[in-house]
Amino acid sequence: MVFLEFEKPLEELHEQLNNIKEVGEKGGLDVTPIVSELEQKIESTRNEIYSNLTGWQRVQLSRHPERPYTLHYIDEICEDFVELHGDRAFKDDKAIVGGLGTIDGQRVMIIGHQKGVNTKLRQYRNFGMPNPEGYRKALRLMKIAEKFDIPVVTFIDTPGAFPGLEAEERGQAEAIARNLIEMAQLETQILCYVIGEGASGGAIGIGLGDRVYMLENTWYSVISPESCSSILWRSWDYKETAAEQLKLTATDVKGLGVIDGIINEPAGGAHADHKEMADILKKQILKDLKELKPIKKDQLLQKRIEKYEKMGVFEDRKN
Amino acid sequence: MGWFKRLKYGIQTATKHKKEAPEGLWYKCKKCNETSTNKELKENFLKCPHCGYHTRIGSYDYFDLLFDENKYELLGEEVQSVDHLSFEDLKPYTQRLEEAAKKNKATDSITVAKGTVKGNPIVVAAMDFTFIGGSMGSVMGERISRGIDYCLKNKVPFMIISKSGGARMMESVLSLMQMAKTSAKLSLLSKNSIPYFSFMTDPTTGGVTASFAMQGDINFAEPNALIGFAGPRVIKETIKKDLPEGFQRSEFLLEHGFLDFIVDRSELRDKLGSLLHILKK
Ligand SMILES: [Zn+2]
Numbered sequence: 001m002v003f004l005e006f007e008k009p010l011e012e013l014h015e016q017l018n019n020i021k022e023v024g025e026k027g028g029l030d031v032t033p034i035v036s037e038l039e040q041k042i043e044s045t046r047n048e049i050y051s052n053l054t055g056w057q058r059v060q061l062s063r064h065p066e067r068p069y070t071l072h073y074i075d076e077i078c079e080d081f082v083e084l085h086g087d088r089a090f091k092d093d094k095a096i097v098g099g100l101g102t103i104d105g106q107r108v109m110i111i112g113h114q115k116g117v118n119t120k121l122r123q124y125r126n127f128g129m130p131n132p133e134g135y136r137k138a139l140r141l142m143k144i145a146e147k148f149d150i151p152v153v154t155f156i157d158t159p160g161a162f163p164g165l166e167a168e169e170r171g172q173a174e175a176i177a178r179n180l181i182e183m184a185q186l187e188t189q190i191l192c193y194v195i196g197e198g199a200s201g202g203a204i205g206i207g208l209g210d211r212v213y214m215l216e217n218t219w220y221s222v223i224s225p226e227s228c229s230s231i232l233w234r235s236w237d238y239k240e241t242a243a244e245q246l247k248l249t250a251t252d253v254k255g256l257g258v259i260d261g262i263i264n265e266p267a268g269g270a271h272a273d274h275k276e277m278a279d280i281l282k283k284q285i286l287k288d289l290k291e292l293k294p295i296k297k298d299q300l301l302q303k304r305i306e307k308y309e310k311m312g313v314f315e316d317r318k319n
Numbered sequence: 320m321g322w323f324k325r326l327k328y329g330i331q332t333a334t335k336h337k338k339e340a341p342e343g344l345w346y347k348c349k350k351c352n353e354t355s356t357n358k359e360l361k362e363n364f365l366k367c368p369h370c371g372y373h374t375r376i377g378s379y380d381y382f383d384l385l386f387d388e389n390k391y392e393l394l395g396e397e398v399q400s401v402d403h404l405s406f407e408d409l410k411p412y413t414q415r416l417e418e419a420a421k422k423n424k425a426t427d428s429i430t431v432a433k434g435t436v437k438g439n440p441i442v443v444a445a446m447d448f449t450f451i452g453g454s455m456g457s458v459m460g461e462r463i464s465r466g467i468d469y470c471l472k473n474k475v476p477f478m479i480i481s482k483s484g485g486a487r488m489m490e491s492v493l494s495l496m497q498m499a500k501t502s503a504k505l506s507l508l509s510k511n512s513i514p515y516f517s518f519m520t521d522p523t524t525g526g527v528t529a530s531f532a533m534q535g536d537i538n539f540a541e542p543n544a545l546i547g548f549a550g551p552r553v554i555k556e557t558i559k560k561d562l563p564e565g566f567q568r569s570e571f572l573l574e575h576g577f578l579d580f581i582v583d584r585s586e587l588r589d590k591l592g593s594l595l596h597i598l599k600k
Contacts, residue, residue, distance in 0.1 A: 308502075
């Protein structure tokens, strides 16, 4: 188990628990009462810590190394899945994955950012930072979905689109821009779920949809707290402050009218129970599909445009 | 006709307009260090008379350069920024807004105007880099949105002149959503076969490039403008290498297939006039 800084009290309790269990086993002692007392303490401590999370702590949780990623969810929720590769122009981006599958018998095109589960794979996945060909692959798959009247489901989890030299040469901005204007008129349902990090253009490049949800311990912002600190405070030391100022938690983002809802995570966060997390997410996807499927395509598109048209807060001096 | 008259008008109004173009009698070029008079500069489309360097100019300068007889009407001025998140970094956002309002004629980072170019009606939205770095917040999104509404209603082409460092961080996720909002609205122009021109000037980066700036039916730029998604400093830090000469400049983008053409400021009005004329049904 990996414990985050603010989970220190939990880590200590878990150590105590393991020690007691070991002592009990070795000495042939009945430690059941102490064990259950400790387990209760762990649960109450965890609940206490998790009920008062700061913005920065949520950011840390969204990056938890044991957190489930797109392919985890696909494994758990699809009975059938065929991964599709490549943008047909340059190459196959490993930071965005996608393919055709079924969830409870319903056809879906799933597209998501993908991070690696160990050091080697993290590099292979470019830490979940797509290049333009990733966004172009995503669009290609969305067009297939549109053609065969299959809903699109996207999983968002990226620290940002990759800021590299070749990414610029191949038009990172154009790739994201094209996805946005195409997604606005894509004639099939689009469901988006922020499952980890929702950083800026890299996130919204597959994030314009009819329904957008955030898992409880994720963030969505125009910039990461670290970069915001470095630009606005001209120092890397204000990331916690920036995380508060940016109002990037699911609750804040919901309050700003940017997402449709928040999906609860299991006690202790998504990483604590992958299976339960996937079950919760699956239920939400099925619910959203059920709601959206009866809506006629022209109405769906009109509602999609109207939803984004309303986004923003300003003063209107004529009113 | 046309040019000279309008430029003269520009000179007369220079004191009244708080412009981005350098005030005072002399202009010293940032690029070649040569000096010229402001009169020479203005008569040369606010480009350095010695080396052709395109000085950074503001929304009203572009309106003066583009619209017939200098006549245009503003749209969306009723939309004004608010500090919805009570954002405060080294300065409160409200203070940044006040300071920007004081030093600019423009009332936010984008100004939208309708008029005619060579007799063709058009709505032009132009940015001011001196207004919080031309940053995209809710006001930019809403003014663009209202400009597009006018275009849809009146079947008039639309143009955005970009000059922006990207998103307005003080509006966080709401500024990010302006990428989606403007894209959604522009998709309606496309659906209705109304032309949309994206004109990129120095600099055009971040969320602005990754949304409406790259969505033009026709994308074009001023010479040597910095255009990109990530800023050069960030890229340099990421790859830990120096960037090649000319990287992310207009000429680089043209070469890589992301621009239709590069246009000298002196030919902007003619070229836009031709496009409007040819695309007219
Ligand atoms: Zn010069």
